[in-house]
């Protein structure tokens with residue numbers, strides 16, 4: 001499967017530097033490291049979009065590891081919200097080489113659920129993307 005979709009609408013956020021501890025036995029980037037990074041990035045994106053620190057990963061669709069990365073490569077992680085449900089938000093993700101722009105990973109659907117104080121899914125009330133931090137809670141979550 002090629003890059004049928006345009007990537008214009010994806011915004012790239014965190015950059016990562018591939019280090020020795022991120023490698024697999026083949027000497028290339030370990031898929032598990034990449035998934036941990038993108039899950040965290042998506043969680044932060046969902047927190048900003050839904051204005052709630054209590055969001056959880058519900059569903060991750062097919063993951064396509066399109067190319068490998070090597071030690072020293074600089075990567076950037078991109079996300080865009082593709083659907084706002086009642087209690088959920090769906091995102092599309094792409095990780096690419098910062099220099100060559102070659103896609104390393106793409107995920108068509110990552111679904112996060114907004115959780116209320118009772119630990120159950122709660123309506124978030126949003127239907128559009130914010131490019132600001134206007135929905136962010138002003139207090140830290142109780143920890």
Ligand SMILES: CC(C)(COP(=O)(O)OP(=O)(O)OC[C@H]1O[C@@H](n2cnc3c(N)ncnc32)[C@H](O)[C@@H]1OP(=O)(O)O)[C@@H](O)C(=O)NCCC(=O)NCCS
Pocket residue numbers: 056057058059084085086087088089111113119120121
């Ligand atoms: C998140 C959780 C509370 C949701 O519970 P649930 O009983 O599935 O809740 P609901 O059926 O009300 O669904 C909540 C939302 O998730 C969506 N959803 C549920 N199952 C889904 C699936 N398989 N794929 C995509 N979306 C799904 C629903 O459509 C709903 O979204 P909407 O309100 O925007 O329409 C529960 O599944 C859970 O705790 N999961 C573990 C989460 C977690 O710990 N993640 C970290 C990884 S270990």
